Amino acid sequence: MGIIDDLDALQVEALAALSAAESLDALDAVRVAYLGKKGSLTAVLRGLGALSPEERPAVGKASNEVRQALETALEARRAELSSAALEARVAAEAVDVTLPARVRPLGHRHLIQQIAAQIIDVFIGLGYRIAEGPEVELDYYNFTALNHPPEHPARAATDTFYVRDLSAGEAGSGAAPTGESDVLLRTHTSPVQVRVMERQKPPIYILCPGTVYRRDIADPSHLPQFTQIEGLVVDESITFADLKGTLDHFVREIFGPDRRARFRPHFFPFTEPSAEVDVSCGICHGAGCRFCKGTGWLEILGCGMVDPDVYAYVGIDPERYTGFAFGMGVERIAALKYNIPDLRMLLEGDMRFLRQF
């Protein structure tokens, strides 16, 4: 057998090996075995030198043809295997976009914050500005400037959280310690309104949301810490009719068209005349049930015309200006809107309850 026959046999064998290679790695191994530095075809070519000058051209030509044939077949098989590998990868990594998505539990704002935002939106819509102030207040802004006489029960240490007890600290002052001092946790957001009236002349249209503190034991209708929103309007020729119209609009916006509002005379030290506003019961719609204690009505806020005594403290002329003010507890509004029987449920963090809102 001559070299040409050997080359033919090598070509047949190599072509078979190339088409049998099932991966790019296997294909490369075949390339190395035949075309590499130590490959079979290279070995044949190395033997070329031993041939006679007559034989050399034919064998050289034949071996080049074999190399060409093998390289062409190699490239063809490489292309085949790469596209098969790509297809396999695409198939393996395919995502079925028609599968239903995994539902992740999504958080939301707490009901108290939602209701506060709704109330704020109503008054922003009427042109009010938001005002804020300190939660640790002076007795002057929380009580004195709001026309609370020195003996008013709300000032007692049993009703208000005092921060510093000056009377107890002043040894030899002669005064009996009362637990009261000049610094306290505000019991309403009215002091914010006093501060605004001190530095800003009318017209004043403000809404004061914030946390307030009262020394109450938590029960279904009381919390020692709650969110209050107060409103204050001071302008020329403001009347009780403006107050009524404003709060009627507010009740409609927050409770919807099928709840009614009514005004009842009341007393507050800082307003005269004063009133409390009730909303019709969301459970019995006025007929009387356990939720409304048989009255058909639920109290939602207090209000009134600003007492001229308050204007005297802040230097507003009561002959030129009149105004109204109102105050409400946000937790209470939330409870009455959604028929929640106990304010404490809002703060207990039970997701089975809170999730509903």
Ligand code: 2NL
């Ligand atoms: C309630 C009652 C009320 C006010 C708050 C007020 C503020 C100033 C002057 C006069 Cl600066 N009044 N605020 C008036 C009436 C009632 O709140 O039951 N709150 C939870």
